[in-house]
Every structure is written in structure tokens, then in C-alpha cells.
Amino acid sequence: MSTDYQQAREALGVRLRELRLSAAGGRLTGPQLAQELGWPHSKVYKLEGGRQTATPEDLRAWAEAVGHPDAAEELLARLKGFESHIRSWRRQLAAGHRPVQDVWNLEVGRCKTIYAWEEAVIPGMLQTADYARHMFLRFADLQGSVRDTDAAVRARMQRQTWLYETGHRFHALVWEAALHALVCPPSVLASQLDRLMGTVGMDTVQLGIVPLSASLRIPTANGFWVLDERLVIAEDWHAELWLDDADSIATYLKVWRTLSESAVYGADAQNVINRARRTLNPR
Known part of the structure; x- marks a missing residue:
């Protein structure tokens, strides 16, 4: 906090x-x-x-x-x-991206269960180092912040060890659009999609993909994470929003569950990922 x-x-x-x-x-x-x-x-x-x-x-x-x-x-x-606390990017990134990642690592380290929704990017917990590097560079350019890219990447990769610890559960929802977004070179995105394929079937990860063709009960909107049903972290262009009041947490969980009704899982999710992968290397 x-x-x-x-x-x-x-x-x-x-x-x-x-x-x-x-x-x-x-x-x-x-x-x-x-x-x-x-x-x-x-x-x-x-x-x-x-x-x-x-x-x-x-x-x-x-x-x-x-x-x-x-x-x-x-x-x-x-x-x-x-009760609705805004953490501006300008203030958070004054010393670079690494300190922000360190704060996230502390919060994730306290958790057993995480629910995540991402409509534009691959969730950080499932990113490759190269994909994460391009994300940090893009946002450093946008915010004019310190370029501590390598340190930030290492911190994000360190956080992913959480996925391999007994008793943890990561429920991730990703909109198909994120699988096609060329916010990095095609070769980097291809490797990222291969990595995503490998997470399907992990006992600590439940990965759902919401296809572009899926019927939606609510519009897709900004990404957010719910940590142990005690804290919501939502991102906007100017700030992160940290919420720990019961009403807000209940609202974001309802949003997540509503979006999950449009998702596909398992082999069906792999088919959607493969479809995106083929557009990068058509045969």
C-alpha cells in the first residue's frame, strides 16, 4: 500500500x-x-x-x-x-519502472489467488522477457520516465516464480485482440504466443481467451487485477487505481466473472492462440 x-x-x-x-x-x-x-x-x-x-x-x-x-x-x-486511491504514473515512475515492479512483487507475494483481465496486452505474469522489455520501453517513451528497462524486466520475471509455487492459482482472462497487437516486433510476439500456449494446462494457471467473435454481456474495458479478493489494482493512462473497499472488489469480481462467460479454455483457447500465431507466420 x-x-x-x-x-x-x-x-x-x-x-x-x-x-x-x-x-x-x-x-x-x-x-x-x-x-x-x-x-x-x-x-x-x-x-x-x-x-x-x-x-x-x-x-x-x-x-x-x-x-x-x-x-x-x-x-x-x-x-x-x-478509499479510492490514485497512484499517478508521474509520481510512481519518477525513479523508473523497477520500483513499481518491486511493489507489485510484494503484493503478489502475499497472495494465493489472483484474477486478472487484460484487453490489450499479455498479462505480466505470463510475459516473456523480450515482450516485457518492449512494454517497458513503450511506456517509458509515453511517460518520459527513467529507462531502467533491464532491471524492470528482471523484477517482472522474478514475480513469475509465484506461478510455480504450490497452492497458488492465477485466473487470467485475455481478449483476443491482445494476441494480435504488434506492440513489439512480430518475432517477439510469436515467441510470446508460444509461451502463452505453454501455460495452458498448468495446474496453477487457468487461462481464458475471449475471442473477437464472442458475444459479450458487457463491453471490454481497462485491465485490472484482483488479489486474494482483498485488493483491486486497475490501470488507466494517467494512474493506477488501488481499491480495497468491499463494494469495489465485489464490482470488479462481477465484471471478471461476466467476461469469463465469453471466454474459451483448454484446447479451444489454444486454437485461438494458434490462429493469432499463424497470422505472424502464414504457411
Whole structure:
């Protein structure tokens, strides 16, 4: 989690603690407040310590329980300011792409299950080094950022070891358009498609391809990742959006599952990949 985001959670926690200690009926201990709210007392301390993000319902209940219902609007305003956290590319890439990859590696390392949707590129967890190198170069040009390409590629390749660890599951959805996008030389894309073929059948990977001819229940849109159903990371041209509130996570999972209804898997997915591969080397 970013420093700005975490600082905002901690500041909210400090304010919650102030309200508990100045409760209208007299100072409340954490266990007393938890009992009043019907929560495990650990939740009180996590919220006060900035280790858990409160929901709007949590904040309203807290304000009522401490006898300061008028504080609810202030608390909700604080929450609204950071529950949808925007991490601008300009700020993130100030030191290059490698630090961004390191942050991703930490988050992925904490996960057991990942859901990913990519409509324009091959998911980073399944990229070849050459394909990843061209992606970093393209975005360095776009953002005018530091060219630490080799270090960034190594970090992304390091993350892929996650796929070979027992107990992990990567549910990847890719739109067929990404299989044809020449954001790299044809020879690099060909090798990338060969790599993608090899992931079909891995016990830690479920790869679905949404064919261009598939009927869609919703339009394809920006790529996003859901990590352990605790964090969503969505990308836009100006920033990454990091979301950990329950409503947003539920929405993105619903989007993923809706898109997955249009996907093909196994041999059918391999056929779509092969079709794209043949366009690069027609025979």
C-alpha cells in the first residue's frame, strides 16, 4: 500500500481513538467498544492502528457507540478521501519502472489467488522477457520516465516464480485482440504466443481467451487485477487505481466473472492462440 494511502488510514485511526477516549458516557476501552458494537476487539485495534479500512457502516456505528453521532459526517469525509486511491504514473515512475515492479512483487507475494483481465496486452505474469522489455520501453517513451528497462524486466520475471509455487492459482482472462497487437516486433510476439500456449494446462494457471467473435454481456474495458479478493489494482493512462473497499472488489469480481462467460479454455483457447500465431507466420 502506498505511503499516502497508509498515512490516511492511520490518521483516520487516530481520530477514531480520540473519539473512543472522549466517549460521551466516559472513556471506553477497546474491548468495551467492541462489545458495544458486537465486533471482535481486534477489529477496533486494527481500525485505530490503520491496519484495516473502515466501511461507511463501521464509521457510523462507531460514532453512535461513542455518543458522538455528529462526528459521522467528518469520518465519512475522511474515508471518501482515500478509499479510492490514485497512484499517478508521474509520481510512481519518477525513479523508473523497477520500483513499481518491486511493489507489485510484494503484493503478489502475499497472495494465493489472483484474477486478472487484460484487453490489450499479455498479462505480466505470463510475459516473456523480450515482450516485457518492449512494454517497458513503450511506456517509458509515453511517460518520459527513467529507462531502467533491464532491471524492470528482471523484477517482472522474478514475480513469475509465484506461478510455480504450490497452492497458488492465477485466473487470467485475455481478449483476443491482445494476441494480435504488434506492440513489439512480430518475432517477439510469436515467441510470446508460444509461451502463452505453454501455460495452458498448468495446474496453477487457468487461462481464458475471449475471442473477437464472442458475444459479450458487457463491453471490454481497462485491465485490472484482483488479489486474494482483498485488493483491486486497475490501470488507466494517467494512474493506477488501488481499491480495497468491499463494494469495489465485489464490482470488479462481477465484471471478471461476466467476461469469463465469453471466454474459451483448454484446447479451444489454444486454437485461438494458434490462429493469432499463424497470422505472424502464414504457411
